[in-house]
Amino acid sequence: MILPADLEATLLASWRTNSRVTSYLVEHLPAPLWGASVPGGPRRTIRMIAGHVHNARCMWVKTLGQEHGLSSPLPVDRRAVTRRELLSALRRSSRGIESLLELGLAAGGHVPPSKAYVWRNLPLDVPHVLTYFVAHEGHHRGQIVMLARQLGHRLPANIAAGLWQWTKRAQEARGA
Numbered sequence: 001m002i003l004p005a006d007l008e009a010t011l012l013a014s015w016r017t018n019s020r021v022t023s024y025l026v027e028h029l030p031a032p033l034w035g036a037s038v039p040g041g042p043r044r045t046i047r048m049i050a051g052h053v054h055n056a057r058c059m060w061v062k063t064l065g066q067e068h069g070l071s072s073p074l075p076v077d078r079r080a081v082t083r084r085e086l087l088s089a090l091r092r093s094s095r096g097i098e099s100l101l102e103l104g105l106a107a108g109g110h111v112p113p114s115k116a117y118v119w120r121n122l123p124l125d126v127p128h129v130l131t132y133f134v135a136h137e138g139h140h141r142g143q144i145v146m147l148a149r150q151l152g153h154r155l156p157a158n159i160a161a162g163l164w165q166w167t168k169r170a171q172e173a174r175g176a
Contacts, residue, residue: 057097111125
């Protein structure tokens with residue numbers, strides 16, 4: 001499967017926009033939420049959920065890309081990472097995911113198999129890989145927004161709506 005160059009650019013831009021939406025949420029979380037415990041899971045915090053997004057990206061880059069020469073960004077300590085550290089880490093892991101997608105695009109539209117990928121429940125064609133990563137992050141963004149509301153720190157309407165302003169986030173991603 002060979003993808004046209006414009007589709008390749010569109011797939012990469014789509015990832016960058018998704019990544020920007022995730023960073024946007026982290027940037028705009030009310031400060032009291034960062035270390036807030038998740039109801040029903042007192043050992044879990046909003047910080048840990050946000051850090052998990054970065055660490056999951058790192059795991060996928062390592063699992064699917066290391067064998068093919070991609071270096072994986074370092075994970076963060078989900079219990080101690082600051083917002084600023086996480087935003088920097090998210091930029092690095094976004095580039096890692098982008099490299100993984102580029103690897104698949106260069107290989108005819110499929111991320112090449114690797115010995116480390118034992119789960120085998122994710123088809124490795126680039127569109128499936130991309131949509132899986134976007135769905136994963138969307139799930140956790142939704143968790144964070146819902147938890148903010150449950151914890152009495154409902155996000156301001158302009159911030160919550162900003163998570164859905166993908167045209168604006170895409171423009172920001174291009175400028176980043």
